[in-house]
Amino acid sequence: MAGGQERILRSRIRSVQATKKITRAMELIAASRIVKAQQRVQSAVPYSEMITNVVKDLVAGGSSTESAFLKPREVVKTTCYVAIAADRGLCGGYNAGVLRATEGEVKADVLANKTYAVVPVGRKSENYFKFRGYSLMTPFSGFSDAPKYENAKAIGQYVVDLFLKKEVDRVELVYTRFVSAGTQEVVRRPLIPLEREAVEGGDGKPEGPGSAYEFEPSAEDILGSLLPRYVEARIYAALLNAAASEHAFRQRAMKSATDNAEDLIKGLSRTMNRARQDSITTEIMEIVGGAEALSGANNKTGD
Amino acid sequence: MASGATMKVEVVSPERVLFSGAATQLITRTESGGEIAFLPGHTSFLGVLTENHTRIFLEDGRVQSVAVHGGFVEASGGHVTLLSDNAELAEDIDVARARAAKERAESLLRGEHEASVAADLRRADARLSATGGLVSK
Numbered sequence: 019m020a021g022g023q024e025r026i027l028r029s030r031i032r033s034v035q036a037t038k039k040i041t042r043a044m045e046l047i048a049a050s051r052i053v054k055a056q057q058r059v060q061s062a063v064p065y066s067e068m069i070t071n072v073v074k075d076l077v078a079g080g081s082s083t084e085s086a087f088l089k090p091r092e093v094v095k096t097t098c099y100v101a102i103a104a105d106r107g108l109c110g111g112y113n114a115g116v117l118r119a120t121e122g123e124v125k126a127d128v129l130a131n132k133t134y135a136v137v138p139v140g141r142k143s144e145n146y147f148k149f150r151g152y153s154l155m156t157p158f159s160g161f162s163d164a165p166k167y168e169n170a171k172a173i174g175q176y177v178v179d180l181f182l183k184k185e186v187d188r189v190e191l192v193y194t195r196f197v198s199a200g201t202q203e204v205v206r207r208p209l210i211p212l213e214r215e216a217v218e219g220g221d222g223k224p225e226g227p228g229s230a231y232e233f234e235p236s237a238e239d240i241l242g243s244l245l246p247r248y249v250e251a252r253i254y255a256a257l258l259n260a261a262a263s264e265h266a267f268r269q270r271a272m273k274s275a276t277d278n279a280e281d282l283i284k285g286l287s288r289t290m291n292r293a294r295q296d297s298i299t300t301e302i303m304e305i306v307g308g309a310e311a312l313s314g315a316n317n318k319t320g321d
Numbered sequence: 322m323a324s325g326a327t328m329k330v331e332v333v334s335p336e337r338v339l340f341s342g343a344a345t346q347l348i349t350r351t352e353s354g355g356e357i358a359f360l361p362g363h364t365s366f367l368g369v370l371t372e373n374h375t376r377i378f379l380e381d382g383r384v385q386s387v388a389v390h391g392g393f394v395e396a397s398g399g400h401v402t403l404l405s406d407n408a409e410l411a412e413d414i415d416v417a418r419a420r421a422a423k424e425r426a427e428s429l430l431r432g433e434h435e436a437s438v439a440a441d442l443r444r445a446d447a448r449l450s451a452t453g454g455l456v457s458k
Contacts, residue, residue, distance in 0.1 A: 061337040068333055068404055072367065072395055167335045167406065231397070234354050234368040243369055244393065247406065254335050 024297060027290035031283055038279035044108065045272035048265045051163070052199060055262035058164070059196060062258055066251045073212075073248050075231070076241050085238075087245040090211050091187040097127055098135040098155070098177060098186035100209070100253070102193035102260045103143035105162040110271035112194060112264055113142040115204045120192045123206065124152065135186050137177060139257070155180070165261055170254035177253075178246050181210045193256045194263035202263040209252060212245070326361040330377055332387055332403045339408055340385060346378040347401050349394055357394075359401050366396040372443035374450035375403065386411035386451040390444050411451040419448035 077088065101120040103113045120136065120143075127134045137155045138144040144157040156176060161169045180186045189210040194202050233240055330347055332340040347359045350373035357368070370392045377385040392405030423445035429438045 058336070062335055064331075064338050065333045065335045065404060068395070068402055069393075072393065072404070076367070170335070171406065231365045231367045234351050234357075234366070237367075240367055240369055240393070247393075247404075250406075251335055 023293045024290055027286055027293060031286045031290065034279050034282050034286065038276055038283070041272045041275040041279060045269055045276055048269035048272060051265040052262060052269060055164070055258065055265050056196070056199075059255070059258045059262055062251075062255055066255055069244070069248050069251050073241070073244060076237055076244065085241055085245060086182065087210060087249075088212055094132070094187040096133045096135055096186045097123075098137060098180060098189045099123060100137045100139060100173065100177060100189065100191050100193075100256075101143045101147070102191065102256060103138075103140040103146070103162070104260075104264045105141040105159055107142060108271060109264055109268035110274075112267035112271075113140075113146070116192055116194055116260075117143060117146045119204050119206060121147075121150070121152075123190075123192070135180070137173070139173065161257075162261060162264060165254070165257035167250075167254055170257055171250050173257075174246060174250035174253050177210065178249055191253065191256050193260045194267075196259045196262035196266065199266055202266055207252075207256070210249060212248070327380055328359070328361040328363075329400045330403075331400070332375075332377075332389070332405070332408055334405055334408050339410055340377065340387065342377075343380050344377045344385075344401075345380060347375065348378075349373055349375040349389065349403065351394070359394075359396055361399065363396045363401070365398070366394070368394050370394055370403070370405070372440065372447045374447050375408075386453070388414060388444075388447040388451040390447065409448065409451070411453075414448045414452050416449065416452050419445050419452070423449060 099120050101116055103116045107113065124134045124136065134152075135155050136147050136152055138147055138157045139159065140162045141159040144154065144159055147154055158169065158173050158176075177186075177189045181189055188208065191207045191209050193205065193207075195205045196202050231237075327343040327345055328347075330340065330342060330344040331338060345361065348356055349359075350356045350371055351368040352371045354368070356373075359366075370389055372388075372390045375387045375389045377387065379385055387403075388409045388411070389403060389405050390407040390409075392403060392408065395402045395404070422441060426438050426442035426445060429435070430442060
């Protein structure tokens, strides 16, 4: 009877051990991907810095401040939130952080009698809002691990289109910023219209000697095709940050899962050993008892 | 041009810096103005690029070919920067694939003229030209 208990415990330990192997593997994979994702964030920096500089110079130097991208709408009725979360779970509070922040904003908009639009990025984001009955715009997913520039471009073109068609009056990004391997924070950043501070500060003068820029075609036309690229670069940076954060969160979540599995195994082994000891003791008692009974019987017959 | 004069050239795509180094000349193509060459000391310039085969003349006389699929060029103070969503160094280009893409685009264009197909064709041409695989017409 006691052996049954032992068998059950043994199989539980085996199953926890198998789970531990999986979580450990996921932890190691995530850890190695953090490094790669961080490098990707780094290598995207030159492009976004340069494009920012060009935009700044154009805005400061050109007469083209009337671009639709730069002027906040007078009445902001609809705000569009681009909620960037993961495609998969098992990454602790990563998805919940972004999604709750977005949902809070949406609820605040509804209370203020405004309309909202949610563009979910990542399957978890899509499912979360779909399940809760929010109206969704086109979802984008399938690339949260290692986003490509094309993905950012697709999202960028979509939201720029929404904005220019006046379906939305402003666009905000909600994502997890990767500060360091130990720190990530959920941030909400305005995307369109571009913030004044983001595009100001340029002196309109090219660096080095020489007069003002020569443009081909006109400064307005360049700005017109530059600003969508700028928006895409911003989205791309956000996607890369989100990917790095996702891996960091997953690594932490899987590390604590592995630690927890170890604790469970330790506890279960103890219980199992005790059960085994119990059953051994019982068996010995039975044998001793049986032997004694036999020898008592032998003694009787021997008389 | 004074010999030995160089400028710093950078070709930057969102995903990485493709090329960075000193050069004596750079030839690219703007959307409206045709081919344009930059020499050291070029006046400050900002232009929109079309799909093209950009040639960077290095200091040691070699020419680095780059297929640039749209983007911007900025010249200022001894720097020439190409910003492109999508650019490929000649040595990274798969010639067979580019040729197949060119044929596909050309056969599609024989039917109906479509902007996206025409852009595909220009991209394929830029790739082939950058690898030297395009027979000049």
